[in-house]
Amino acid sequence: MNRTNRLGRSRASIAAAIMFASAALAPIRAQPAPTPAAAASVTDATDRNAALQYWQAFAELPVPDDAQRKLISTWETAPLDATADKLLQSAADALKQLHRGSACDRCDWGLNKQDSFAMRLPHLVKARDLARLACLRARQRLTTGQTAAAVEDIADTLVLARRTGADDILIGIMVQASIERMAINAVAPHLQTVSKDDLAHLSDRLTKLPPGGTLEGSIVWEREYGLMSLIARLQDPKSDGRRGEQWLADTLGLPPAAIKAAGATPQTVAARLNALRPIYDAFPEALKLPQPQAHARMLELQRQSDDNPLKIALPDFTRAYDHYAAMQTRLTLLRAAVAIELAGPQRLKDFTDPYSGQALEYKPRPTGFLILSKVTEEGQPVTLTIGSADK
């Protein structure tokens, strides 16, 4: 076979292959190239579990040095200098994942609730860490006129807050309150610098926040996965190799002396735990009362466990109630403040105190305004101050 023939045959084969490939790829080529927006919509598919995005964020969290730790712990007032800039740059990937998590419409942390009080909650610490960085960046953006981006940071942080509490575990709800407060404190001093468009977007995102944890839900959770789970284990106390007293101490977080005081047998310990059931059962009714009466009633219920050596199995719902009420009120105040910034103080009448149903109070200040509620926390009314941000 001469070279020209072979070459010609090879060329024919290549041409055929190209034609075949072209035909096969034609449907793909016919579609327009994905735009950045289309690509983002694929990335932010709402049917994904947000926890998977958040855990990627947690994995990307920077490990700060001492100077950065100090900066983070004082993020509300720390100078926004090169150190802050460097820290925020190192946190960019984590914060990107925070934003992606917000786009998801569900969040399942995959907690092992069957572990009862020994259940691990590593996401709570990580969520706080991530939230602080998001709030620091929001503050930086607000002071540099990047208000649209700052609004995203604030809203993303609030979404994360809701999701830390959404399992109705009391500790998660406390962390939710903590993170919500961070986000509100980050934006409130700068709210007057946010453009109307960005305020409207913030208002929209505030109305679309996912549900967080509820105190009613946490009472149910603590009763079923905490108290009742322990009582059930005591009926069959052979599932672990530890000594009984040590097993209870590990699970309940009680010193062995408390177990001993409770009788140190499965029967006596179960009896002490069962004595807490009526108290648990009475809490939901107390929650329906106005805040002062609810607080008083819950305190009364709490005190019924004072002589029970295993009262640790009954969380301090009274104090949690105050924080929970303050958390809900604070977010209402932020919604009201955004509405006021958008359309004036007359919009305040659209909002009421979530626990008393009474009107909120508006007080103008030289650099902004103050909104007061009737709800109290640690004996002080819950308020929100708008303005007074250092430029």
Place this chain on the structure above:
Amino acid sequence: MTNDERDPVEVELEALRPIAPSSELYRRIGDALAPASARPWRTTLAIAAITAAAACVALVTWLARPRDNPTVSNEFATTTTVPAPLAVAQSATALRDYRQALAESPARLEALLDAQSYRPMGPPDPAPPAASLARINQNWIQ
């Protein structure tokens, strides 16, 4: 080049011949394919290693055995022994730790959470010492 001339590349390819495997390669392959009985020294070595490992495990288990006061009655005496307690019970990130902290005060809970902040992901550290918990942030939320 005419059709009858041979392609120099083909001529060069035809001249290529594989190199014969070395005797060392044959020896190694034969060694690897030989039955275990033909390598008694390896079996002996494996048995010795397993025995040594088992001895180490037994020694560590004996040294780490619980030394509870035997006079304390144990009404929970088990009929089935599961080897190790839950690792989660040793962690300061378990619900019980947070509950205990909250039972003292919300500030204590915050301090516990702060003590665990910004640590690389991995196995949890043991519960922070009391000194670190004493660094309580009086401002509960935040």
